[in-house]
Amino acid sequence: ALKRKHDNSSLVFADLTAEEYLQVRNYMWKQPDLDISHDAFAKPYENFIFMIDLQLPKKADVLRFLDEGAARPERTARVVVFHGSSSQIKEYVVGPLPNPTQHDDITQKKYKAELPINSRTVTIGEYKLLFAFLYREIFTKLSQILKESFGVQKDQTLNPFEGMPRGVQTGDRQTWISFFRDMSGMYIHPVGFEVLVNHSSTNASEWMVQKLLYNGQYFESAEELIEKYNAGNITKIIYKKITNYASLKPKVKPTGLGPQQIYLQGKRFSVQNNQVLYLDWSFAFGLSSSTGMRVFDIRFKGERIVYELSVQEAMSVYGSNTPGMILTKFLDASIGIGRFAHELTRGVDCPYTAVYVDTVRYIDINETKTFRNSICVFEHDEGRPLRRHFSDFFSNSYGGVVNSVLVFRTITAIGNYDYIWDFIFYQSGSVEAKVHATGYISSSYKISGSLKYGHQVAENTIGNIHTHFLNFKVDLDVLGVKNVFQTKDMEFEEVKLPWMPERKAKVPHLVEKQFSTELEACMLYSEKTPRYLHIASNQTNRWGHQRSYRLQVVSFTGEHLPMDAPEEKSMSWARYKVAITKHKDEESSSTSLHSQNNMWTPAVDFSRFLADNESIVNEDLVAWVTTGFLHIPHAEDIPNTVTVGNGGGVILRPHNYFDMDPSVGSPDAVYIHPD
Amino acid sequence: ALKRKHDNSSLVFADLTAEEYLQVRNYMWKQPDLDISHDAFAKPYENFIFMIDLQLPKKADVLRFLDEGAARPERTARVVVFHGSSSQIKEYVVGPLPNPTQHDDITQKKYKAELPINSRTVTIGEYKLLFAFLYREIFTKLSQILKESFGVQKDQTLNPFEGMPRGVQTGDRQTWISFFRDMSGMYIHPVGFEVLVNHSSTNASEWMVQKLLYNGQYFESAEELIEKYNAGNITKIIYKKITNYASLKPKVKPTGLGPQQIYLQGKRFSVQNNQVLYLDWSFAFGLSSSTGMRVFDIRFKGERIVYELSVQEAMSVYGSNTPGMILTKFLDASIGIGRFAHELTRGVDCPYTAVYVDTVRYIDINETKTFRNSICVFEHDEGRPLRRHFSDFFSNSYGGVVNSVLVFRTITAIGNYDYIWDFIFYQSGSVEAKVHATGYISSSYKISGSLKYGHQVAENTIGNIHTHFLNFKVDLDVLGVKNVFQTKDMEFEEVKLPWMPERKAKVPHLVEKQFSTELEACMLYSEKTPRYLHIASNQTNRWGHQRSYRLQVVSFTGEHLPMDAPEEKSMSWARYKVAITKHKDEESSSTSLHSQNNMWTPAVDFSRFLADNESIVNEDLVAWVTTGFLHIPHAEDIPNTVTVGNGGGVILRPHNYFDMDPSVGSPDAVYIHPD
Ligand SMILES: [Ca+2]
Numbered sequence A, B: 001a002l003k004r005k006h007d008n009s010s011l012v013f014a015d016l017t018a019e020e021y022l023q024v025r026n027y028m029w030k031q032p033d034l035d036i037s038h039d040a041f042a043k044p045y046e047n048f049i050f051m052i053d054l055q056l057p058k059k060a061d062v063l064r065f066l067d068e069g070a071a072r073p074e075r076t077a078r079v080v081v082f083h084g085s086s087s088q089i090k091e092y093v094v095g096p097l098p099n100p101t102q103h104d105d106i107t108q109k110k111y112k113a114e115l116p117i118n119s120r121t122v123t124i125g126e127y128k129l130l131f132a133f134l135y136r137e138i139f140t141k142l143s144q145i146l147k148e149s150f151g152v153q154k155d156q157t158l159n160p161f162e163g164m165p166r167g168v169q170t171g172d173r174q175t176w177i178s179f180f181r182d183m184s185g186m187y188i189h190p191v192g193f194e195v196l197v198n199h200s201s202t203n204a205s206e207w208m209v210q211k212l213l214y215n216g217q218y219f220e221s222a223e224e225l226i227e228k229y230n231a232g233n234i235t236k237i238i239y240k241k242i243t244n245y246a247s248l249k250p251k252v253k254p255t256g257l258g259p260q261q262i263y264l265q266g267k268r269f270s271v272q273n274n275q276v277l278y279l280d281w282s283f284a285f286g287l288s289s290s291t292g293m294r295v296f297d298i299r300f301k302g303e304r305i306v307y308e309l310s311v312q313e314a315m316s317v318y319g320s321n322t323p324g325m326i327l328t329k330f331l332d333a334s335i336g337i338g339r340f341a342h343e344l345t346r347g348v349d350c351p352y353t354a355v356y357v358d359t360v361r362y363i364d365i366n367e368t369k370t371f372r373n374s375i376c377v378f379e380h381d382e383g384r385p386l387r388r389h390f391s392d393f394f395s396n397s398y399g400g401v402v403n404s405v406l407v408f409r410t411i412t413a414i415g416n417y418d419y420i421w422d423f424i425f426y427q428s429g430s431v432e433a434k435v436h437a438t439g440y441i442s443s444s445y446k447i448s449g450s451l452k453y454g455h456q457v458a459e460n461t462i463g464n465i466h467t468h469f470l471n472f473k474v475d476l477d478v479l480g481v482k483n484v485f486q487t488k489d490m491e492f493e494e495v496k497l498p499w500m501p502e503r504k505a506k507v508p509h510l511v512e513k514q515f516s517t518e519l520e521a522c523m524l525y526s527e528k529t530p531r532y533l534h535i536a537s538n539q540t541n542r543w544g545h546q547r548s549y550r551l552q553v554v555s556f557t558g559e560h561l562p563m564d565a566p567e568e569k570s571m572s573w574a575r576y577k578v579a580i581t582k583h584k585d586e587e588s589s590s591t592s593l594h595s596q597n598n599m600w601t602p603a604v605d606f607s608r609f610l611a612d613n614e615s616i617v618n619e620d621l622v623a624w625v626t627t628g629f630l631h632i633p634h635a636e637d638i639p640n641t642v643t644v645g646n647g648g649g650v651i652l653r654p655h656n657y658f659d660m661d662p663s664v665g666s667p668d669a670v671y672i673h674p675d
């Protein structure tokens, strides 16, 4: 009973196929001047394809294709190469697919700068060297101490967890590595041992241990630690066995199944290639290895409302008095958000009856990898009416509509944290982008002064205070690309009562505003934001009002890093609840794969999108929406943070876009009348 | 497979039974000195029992009964009598049930003032007189005009909708009545005709029409309107037929059922009398005719967490340039929130498989009335994991828990608006109070200047800007009644890096605060609120932290009425996101049945609960939580406001209350391990 038919238009947004990845890789491998290593574990001084991803075609070309019958734009790939040999990162556009003939170095054009090699994400190849380094310089040299303190022996080791950024200024690549018990959920098993490794050279033989922290005390070298330990000059940690409080193994036997959602009359949605149809909705989807889930060309009753709705970044800033976490600011898109969209568990991550979609990626290895069932799509009854009214005076009747929605979901487990990303499609024409955090908190070993930075959540374990900031790109196109940005709010004003002018009353009225330029329109989190934010067309609805979509942000963010912190530019999008820019293909993302390891001179500084303060009147506008929450960990974060209350998002709501609520056409309406 | 067993303890909170209501009524009717009319349509000058409701027993007595084995406190009733004969409202406590022997006038003690008769809610009896008055003074006198302008004739009338407050100062009872087409969903069918009726006398023969508004023009009397109308001196409204855009009749045939939640292995919850059991949860429930839904003695694993969680008030302030709405400020508890908890529609208002409970009330008539299926209780899969983690490095495993929750719901249709009230019980020990608005907006006929106060949403119809403010009473008892109120937040501070003291960094840290008195602790909406608000015990959890519950408020409120507005005291709770008071049985509610019609000298002014600025350290604390949203109506509010984005609430979350997340004991946990 589908209302619409599938077509192939969505393929213009489709991620590369396994074959396409290999065609691109093989093409690049064949270029003698690039001299790319074929080794999955290429060394830092070698040249290595870190990532191949879809290069999104230019929006103008796509619109000509979708709306004007022009040919489908050429498919090309974005290829990120770590040129260890020349100490640079380069990005290439490789195409056309399926048989590439060309690779264009777009680095300078895209970033207006060279990308130094130390901005690169740590590869599996580099991790292999790092682990060997740690084995040699730490585990071997300190074996006695590690055994006595942490029980390290043949079949019991410690696992590393890295702090980021890796230093304090551009060029630095020195990482505080904290050690954790080798148990599932290691992230809440800190042992009180951290080492600072300088791995800034692409020649691993030059790497060195620069500092060590043992039980709150600092040492310049392994030798110094050994000497003082043996001399009895330091407070030792004595190993003791501990049961794994981080385990997720059920403590009780299932005692009966909870409620299950079942399609008694079949599915009302359909997924074909990368296209989803659901009642009046259609959209295309994809998954970037770096930034994650995204949908395009969202249409309601055939009319495009959103060109792109995409996850951009998941950022966290931590507080601590221990070095592994004192500086830590994670930018997950640099590690890869979409990269960690793993298989979803039926019946828990999504309902049993969901449709599951595989994704294919090429990142940080030398081949493609398929992630089975890593996207799910399902219809869900929210359990509360979409709307209803009961009347028993003047007129007796009941009318209501079930709030059945379509959910499009990925879950990305980036190290300790799992983010649940949902795009939700309502029968009333609203789209919601929602994210919840779960998984393990990051933690540190309790030392003197720790409680200023969090609560104790387990034996000697501090759950460190931190923020979650999530950024979405919302490229609404309200009746075409020429839009304006408006706000609406209320104010009280004293007015005379018209029938009794000697009497005054405070009456609320509507306050509407339109913003002219990018810098005017950015809504700082530190300031009061108008309550209604709209992307509007100059076209009006039947009642003469500008047709618009409202952005309703649901957010519980903490404080943003002060703007004078040297790392702030890498996360400058987080200053704003909502910022509006004029659309540019070159400003495709608020963040960058290369930001985490060069936060001080980031490849993308979002605030620069605004700095030219362009006109936003009758332009193609993009809204960049930030949500998140302050996380003060507590005992109930053990073993995992729950999703209840730990999320945020944005609802895109029609506001005078239609002439009346489009859910009047819902098949889920019920009407009861005494006659 | 229930974990717990039902008992009779919840009956201490049970609403009166049909029999009990009648016993109380009959007892009151028998008192010769009270001289109460038996007429369902008693006249304003007569004495009339407006409402009989459970008189909640004193908390100390209940706790002695629940916790110390004392006898169950006597059951008594609260009886609200409108003494038209002496121009006062009185409240009596009548008991003991089932055979009352006593009625105590508690008015003076409870309100520290007399309640003038014009503070009373308009009864059905008074409405009967008002309608007769309108028929005589308006419909008869103006029949010609009403026919030509609005098509009023034998089988087609206009329906009235009242503005409130009824005047501008204490003692006033003059109501602007706006007229609407006699169609279902009349609230969005204004015709442009309003009259001001003075019905302040308890003698209806003294009532009069004070003003009329026709198509934006004011008249002193029906005669003046007729004269000028006939003289052709006014702009006429010419009647034309209109199809009912407010109709909720489905526009399309059902094309297949959406997903249905089904208990494949039976229910995991149970309802007996007024007690609900669900996994680790238990609670008692009731429904006050005035304030609505409430639950008591919420326990998790047998331990009381909340003594009372209850709806207090639903308030709206409107903006307009027409008299029917220019002053309008609705206080729904004065009309009765619980009173309008009608039968719920299976499959729309709640799932088919919910358990439905009847309620019985005595309000504004002379007998009891049963409302079938007016409460529903169901388990619901939120469609997103409660928590989960996927790990594929260092350790390979997946653990997750389904977010299956218990929902306790009523829906109250108070005139145009329907509020969906939910209390939600999570397996992680959280309780959420959530409210969504739906139903019809209030509207006014478009005249010159109207667009300052809203948007046009239909032919000649303005959806007026307004606020929704909802108040909840949250009497948390964290390990007993002696609690403290604390806040937690973050701040950035510049610190020296411990291993590199020449280098400084801005690091977030935890800022904790404890508040000493009521006035210190009130969190004004107009000021920045700390992000974490806690009711804490002095007892600590395993990790040495004070066991607490956090209040996370989800809110999108507009501006609160300025404090110098004469009506503000009747809604002073809305100043605060959260206010904390020392518990008093006398301060059982933030609002009053008698506030709407005497907003200027309200029976309850919540701010007075704080004015004595009592200590809140180691006291029995009550949190009063305000949520809501600004509503700028738009075309999509026709026919009904959708629930998407139109709500608010508060989540009560354990924060160091437990030693770890209690959902580790959930039967819904799934664990996958490669071994
Ligand atoms: Ca710009």
Ligand SMILES: [Ca+2]
Residues within 6 Å of the ligand: A307, A475, A476, A477, A478, A481, A483, A583, A620, A621, A622
């Ligand atoms: Ca746009």
Ligand SMILES: [Ca+2]
Residues within 6 Å of the ligand: B518, B581, B582, B608, B609, B610, B611, B612, B613, B614
């Ligand atoms: Ca007090």
Ligand SMILES: [Ca+2]
Residues within 6 Å of the ligand: B307, B475, B476, B477, B478, B481, B483, B583, B620, B621, B622
């Ligand atoms: Ca309390």
Ligand SMILES: [Cu+2]
Residues within 6 Å of the ligand: A437, A441, A466, A468, A631, A641
């Ligand atoms: Cu967190």
Ligand SMILES: [Cu+2]
Residues within 6 Å of the ligand: B437, B441, B466, B468, B631, B641
């Ligand atoms: Cu509203």
